[in-house]
Amino acid sequence: MRIFFATDIHGSEVCWRKFLNSAAFYKADLVVLGGDVTGKAMVPITEHTGYWQVTVRGETHRLETREELDAIVARIRNSGFYPAMVSPDELAELGADPAAVDRRFSTEMLSSLDRWLDMADGKLRGGEVPCILNGGNDDIFEIDDVLESSPCVSFAEGKLLDLDGFSLVSMGWTNPTPWDTYREAPEEQLAEKIESVARQVPDMGRAIFNFHAPPYGTGLDEAPALDETLRPLHGGAVMKPVGSTAVRDAILRHQPMLSVHGHIHESRGIKKMNRTLAINPGSVYGDGVLQGAVIDLDARKAKVTRYLLVNG
Amino acid sequence: MATESIGETPTLFLRKATGLVRGWNVRDSIIYAVMATNFVTLGIYEFTFAGPAFPKGQIITSIVISAILVSFLVVAYSGLIVTIPRAGGDYVWQTRILGSGLGFVMAATGWWFILWLWAPIYGNILSVQLFQPLWATFGSPGGAAWFGTKTGVFVVCLITIAIAGVIVSLGMAGYAKLQKWCFYGGLVGFAVVVILLLVNNHAAFVSSFNLEGQKLFGVHNAYAATNAAAKKAGYSTYSMGFGPLGPTLALVPAMMFFILWPNWGSTLYGEIRGASDFKRVFTGMFTGLWITVILTIIFLLLVAKTVGWDFYQNLNSLDYNLTPQFGIWPYPFLFAGWLVHNSVFQVILILVLSLWFFGWVGTLFLSSTRVIFAAAFDRVLPDRAAEVSEKRKVPLYSLILMLLPAAGLSAVYAYSTTFRTYTLDATLVIAVTYLFSAIAVVVLPWRKPDLWAASPASRFKFLGVPIVPAAGVVTIALLVFDLVEWFSNDLYFVNNKDSLIFMGAMYVLAIIVYVTARIVRQRQGIDLGMINKEIPVE
Numbered sequence: 001m002r003i004f005f006a007t008d009i010h011g012s013e014v015c016w017r018k019f020l021n022s023a024a025f026y027k028a029d030l031v032v033l034g035g036d037v038t039g040k041a042m043v044p045i046t047e048h049t050g051y052w053q054v055t056v057r058g059e060t061h062r063l064e065t066r067e068e069l070d071a072i073v074a075r076i077r078n079s080g081f082y083p084a085m086v087s088p089d090e091l092a093e094l095g096a097d098p099a100a101v102d103r104r105f106s107t108e109m110l111s112s113l114d115r116w117l118d119m120a121d122g123k124l125r126g127g128e129v130p131c132i133l134n135g136g137n138d139d140i141f142e143i144d145d146v147l148e149s150s151p152c153v154s155f156a157e158g159k160l161l162d163l164d165g166f167s168l169v170s171m172g173w174t175n176p177t178p179w180d181t182y183r184e185a186p187e188e189q190l191a192e193k194i195e196s197v198a199r200q201v202p203d204m205g206r207a208i209f210n211f212h213a214p215p216y217g218t219g220l221d222e223a224p225a226l227d228e229t230l231r232p233l234h235g236g237a238v239m240k241p242v243g244s245t246a247v248r249d250a251i252l253r254h255q256p257m258l259s260v261h262g263h264i265h266e267s268r269g270i271k272k273m274n275r276t277l278a279i280n281p282g283s284v285y286g287d288g289v290l291q292g293a294v295i296d297l298d299a300r301k302a303k304v305t306r307y308l309l310v311n312g
Numbered sequence: 313m314a315t316e317s318i319g320e321t322p323t324l325f326l327r328k329a330t331g332l333v334r335g336w337n338v339r340d341s342i343i344y345a346v347m348a349t350n351f352v353t354l355g356i357y358e359f360t361f362a363g364p365a366f367p368k369g370q371i372i373t374s375i376v377i378s379a380i381l382v383s384f385l386v387v388a389y390s391g392l393i394v395t396i397p398r399a400g401g402d403y404v405w406q407t408r409i410l411g412s413g414l415g416f417v418m419a420a421t422g423w424w425f426i427l428w429l430w431a432p433i434y435g436n437i438l439s440v441q442l443f444q445p446l447w448a449t450f451g452s453p454g455g456a457a458w459f460g461t462k463t464g465v466f467v468v469c470l471i472t473i474a475i476a477g478v479i480v481s482l483g484m485a486g487y488a489k490l491q492k493w494c495f496y497g498g499l500v501g502f503a504v505v506v507i508l509l510l511v512n513n514h515a516a517f518v519s520s521f522n523l524e525g526q527k528l529f530g531v532h533n534a535y536a537a538t539n540a541a542a543k544k545a546g547y548s549t550y551s552m553g554f555g556p557l558g559p560t561l562a563l564v565p566a567m568m569f570f571i572l573w574p575n576w577g578s579t580l581y582g583e584i585r586g587a588s589d590f591k592r593v594f595t596g597m598f599t600g601l602w603i604t605v606i607l608t609i610i611f612l613l614l615v616a617k618t619v620g621w622d623f624y625q626n627l628n629s630l631d632y633n634l635t636p637q638f639g640i641w642p643y644p645f646l647f648a649g650w651l652v653h654n655s656v657f658q659v660i661l662i663l664v665l666s667l668w669f670f671g672w673v674g675t676l677f678l679s680s681t682r683v684i685f686a687a688a689f690d691r692v693l694p695d696r697a698a699e700v701s702e703k704r705k706v707p708l709y710s711l712i713l714m715l716l717p718a719a720g721l722s723a724v725y726a727y728s729t730t731f732r733t734y735t736l737d738a739t740l741v742i743a744v745t746y747l748f749s750a751i752a753v754v755v756l757p758w759r760k761p762d763l764w765a766a767s768p769a770s771r772f773k774f775l776g777v778p779i780v781p782a783a784g785v786v787t788i789a790l791l792v793f794d795l796v797e798w799f800s801n802d803l804y805f806v807n808n809k810d811s812l813i814f815m816g817a818m819y820v821l822a823i824i825v826y827v828t829a830r831i832v833r834q835r836q837g838i839d840l841g842m843i844n845k846e847i848p849v850e
Contacts (some may be wrong), residue, residue, distance in 0.1 A: 017850070021849070025847045025848065040326060041325065041326050041327070042324070042327075044322060044323065044325070055324070057768050057771070058768065059771050075766065078766070081324075091321065091322065094322060094325065095321065101327075105325070105327050137330060138330050177330050179328050179329060181328055181329060217705075219698075219700055224333065225485065229334060230332070230334050231334040231337065232333055232336040233340075233488070234336075234340050234488035234491075234492070235336050235337065235340030235341045235343070236336045237340075237484050238484045238488045239483075240485065263330070265331060268689060269689050269698065270689055270695065272695070272699075284396070287395075287396055287763055287766075288762055288766070289408070290847055296837070306837050306838050308691060308838050308839075308842060309690065309691075309843070311843060311846075312845065
């Protein structure tokens with residue numbers, strides 16, 4: 001069985017399109033997206049009489065045709081941002097009311113996800129190519145119902161799924177971050193969440209852990225050290241481990257054959273943890289490149305036979 | 313959902329999400345750039361060679377020309393950093409834009425193999441800027457001279473490799489703090505030298521030099537003796553000025569030894585990138601580069617005023633001809649310290665100025681570690697190369713891949729006087745790597761149009777021409793000029809047969825490693841050609 005695993009595309013539409021094509025491209029039997037599907041930023045496009053105005057990466061554009069608008073919308077979406085069409089009054093309201101921004105963010109995230117799932121329906125032949133998604137700490141809980149109800153993807157968050165004899169355990173929750181995001185829990189609680197699913201696994205020798213948080217201190221979890229204002233220390237030259245001890249302990253205790261992670265984009269890498277091969281393919285979604293791991297599993301021997309980190 | 317609006321009339325809304333970091337402090341970046349283009353460890357070390365090799369060339373003019381041209385390299389690299397901002401550097405840019413094989417060969421040679429040669433160069437600098445002057449000041453000229461012997465150089469090289477290896481093992485967290493203190497301490501030491509050279513006149517320097525030369529080395533009337541020895545050896549000095557242009561331009565490839573590295577440690581993190589990031593990255597490297605230039609010019613002008621330009625060049629020429637005055641490398645800061653006739657002060661000054669070395673040595677193998685790990689994750693090297701021991705958190709195998717060849721090459725460097733002259737090979741091989749990154753930045757808008765369009769770097773234009781690729785063209789011109797000079801002019805000591813074989817062997821080795829990996833992995837059913845193949849979007 002060949003799995004393609006990618007993660008942390010954060011709203012990048014070009015990465016989503018690539019993900020949908022990845023099964024055919026890498027001849028994978030199954031594709032898994034390991035959380036943090038939604039974007040982090042929203043770009044307002046102000047509608048004026050006869051034109052639209054938008055500022056992208058510090059450059060202000062006056063758009064006078066629908067084609068210009070479509071091009072800039074595509075560019076915004078490909079970067080992982082949400083384009084939000086607003087009137088000048090709406091923009092002023094958003095600027096003054098954080099709650100209005102929250103509501104608009106949720107609306108844009110969910111409508112974008114709907115559009116993505118429509119695309120998936122065509123590409124994945126209505127679920128013929130197995131496609132598994134789970135949440136990540138940056139994903140709002142409202143996406144769960146949307147993904148759960150989709151006929152073309154399987155929402156794996158907090159579940160044990162059977163993959164032709166292999167057991168996939170998925171968990172989008174992470175240990176606490178400085179950003180206080182949605183699916184975060186203290187290490188003890190995270191350990192309990194993991195255990196509640198892991199204990200259902202019939203054979204750990206055939207198990208795959210799909211945990212968004214990487215294991216602590218394994219080199220798969222190195223992020224720039226930050227000061228209290230979230231500024232990288234020492235010019236960004238100093239990295240520190242920020243992964244989860246609960247995830248590390250679960251891997252070392254249960255020794256699944258494979259463990260795939262995301263969350264820390266800078267920490268692309270591979271680590272052998274006794275019997276377990278742990279992988280974080282990292283993410284450079286902002287560049288429009290879909291980093292991932294192509295992993296071959298031998299069903300008979302219950303082992304990983306080949307793996308390759310790719311920049312698709 | 314906590315959100316943040318950017319701008320008075322909001323142009324961007326951010327929600328709470330992991331990784332939304334603020335830009336790092338530009339001051340930190342400036343410090344790294346100044347330490348990398350280290351005018352003390354590399355600059356004055358290079359002048360010992362450059363002055364005598366090109367006596368008609370004007371050092372200050374050549375430094376300014378070099379820095380102007382390297383400023384274009386800074387623009388080109390700033391463009392690459394904000395377009396593909398992760399910490400992988402040249403390896404990532406070249407593999408993504410030019411191809412996997414080329415990227416590996418250039419990164420392996422420029423950021424790994426050639427660092428084996430930099431190790432003994434670092435070691436020799438430690439020897440001549442710390443151990444030799446210290447022992448001399450302790451009143452042991454024989455001990456000082458020992459550090460210049462074959463065994464002495466080898467021992468100090470091993471010490472240097474050990475220090476760099478320990479820093480790699482401990483990680484950057486502690487070292488980064490130390491580095492900052494080294495920078496400030498080094499500046500204080502340099503300020504003391506400036507004050508000494510400023511408040512004393514030429515006669516005072518001659519008197520001090522003669523006095524301490526007699527006291528520490530038993531050389532009578534050392535100042536005049538130095539000038540006489542250089543004259544006897546046939547060396548002619550030329551006064552400081554602005555011409556002629558030919559020999560001055562010939563100095564430019566030599567100056568690359570210290571001025572080509574403002575981009576050494578530049579990284580960028582963060583996902584919401586804008587024009588300000590380009591400016592921040594550029595400002596850090598550019599300011600660092602020009603601080604180095606200003607410090608160097610201040611130093612050289614003060615040398616001309618107080619030490620005497622002809623005398624300084626004569627001192628260097630004697631070392632260049634392997635007959636150094638006092639039997640040790642002519643460390644100008646040691647001689648500046650002699651203006652105060654107090655051994656304790658002199659020792660402290662040497663120790664404080666050695667901070668320029670200790671704040672710099674940690675960078676020796678850091679880039680090598682990154683390349684080895686990246687190549688292992690790309691399955692080009694065995695997985696083991698990226699292993700870190702659980703207990704001690706030491707990347708044992710990558711350390712072996714760095715330290716053992718470096719130790720071997722240090723032995724060759726120490727015990728072969730001809731090999732030691734290939735110092736500029738160390739610059740040349742990295743310059744070739746830079747050349748391909750410069751090519752990458754020039755072709756970027758065509759090779760990766762979407763990536764380029766999304767990059768803040770594409771915004772910056774002059775007369776409608778995007779300045780980043782244009783700066784890449786100037787960088788290519790600079791590096792090609794350097795390469796032509798290095799390969800065609802015997803005075804750089806890089807174009808002789810053994811040196812060419814040495815450098816060529818590195819490229820052959822990198823190609824062999826890559827081709828072998830392709831074959832072995834193919835047999836294992838892994839196609840390394842897939843690594844950077846782009847998945848179709850539609």
